Amino acid sequence: MSAEDDPLICAVCGQHHQRVHLKPGEKAECLRCDTVLARGRWMGPEAPLVFAVTGIILAVPACLLPFITAGKLGDKRVSLLFTGVGALWDNGMRTLSMLVLFMGGIVPIGLLVTLVLLLAPPPSRRCVLDPRELARVAAWLERWAIPEVQVLAILVALLKLGSLVDVELGPGFWCYCAMTLSLIFALCGVEKQRLPDGQAILTPEHPK
């Protein structure tokens, strides 16, 4: 059975749909529950993979380069992406620090890697994992990857700090923002579906 013959199953209500071709900007909604099933893409079929690879590349400087520099009365302090995680750990809030580390760093990067494995064309996919398993892992990671919330939290923190300390955004912060955008764009090129057993999966978009 070809990809076009695969039914598109609504992730919410489980309704089966036949695939149709979508023009850029068009969206396909579930006939039964109105959930958006797919959107006509503006970019080429390789764009999600390109965005996922870009995100992985950007994750390296985002983790290693200075994130924010804070100054108070001549004393300067440079913090990295996970400096807050270390501070929470030192405060004895170890579970919370692990949660922040996972949701703001490890899970988004893990999702990018999973998307690359999922979206890579089969001849170049050097992966022994079953694509269906990858799709399940991607759907699970997508629920917990929230770098965009971390970006908003940092912007709120900067405004909240106000006159308390002088702050300066570093290159690590901008790389993290770009990585977040890359992840969002890469996710635009995948479909959230539901398997007959009720499990959610993320699959590469098929031609419709």
Place this chain on the structure above:
Amino acid sequence: MKRRWFTLESSGNTTAAALGLAAAVMLVPANLLPVLTTATSGNDRDDTILSGVIELWRRNLAPIAIIVFTASIVIPFAKLVGLAWLLFSTRNGPPRDPCLPTRIYNALDFIGRWSMLDVFLAAFLTGLVEFGQFATVEARSGIVAFAAAVILTVLATAAFDPATLWHAPNRTTPGPASP
């Protein structure tokens, strides 16, 4: 035999109900205990989630106060109310008109993640503002309870099976393939 007033056994969403209940319990200490302590030149200030919002509002940072209020107070409570309504509407099988509950489920699934804003905020401020006696920010126990409440609400939404809004559990997916 006496009929039970409320049962979820028929809908199969007992896990979602249990997690939602646990989240509701955790929201109490999350909103009563301080989440951050700010010390500047000898002045210590403990802030709960709500007092932090009020402080932002007083400092003429109304848009930020609204964002934090929405993410940290409105969304967690809205999620719990919405989830309770979904559980109630599926207690005796699918509701008559499942379209509105389905939209609510989609909305709950989308907004849940934004509640983590305050947790990231606390982690970031704790790591950044460490200037000894001049200025320090320290996370407090309230933020742990808040993070637990948020995670439990996300898990509760994930445990809720939206298909129960459309058909009874343990039934194969119905409906003809449609164009």
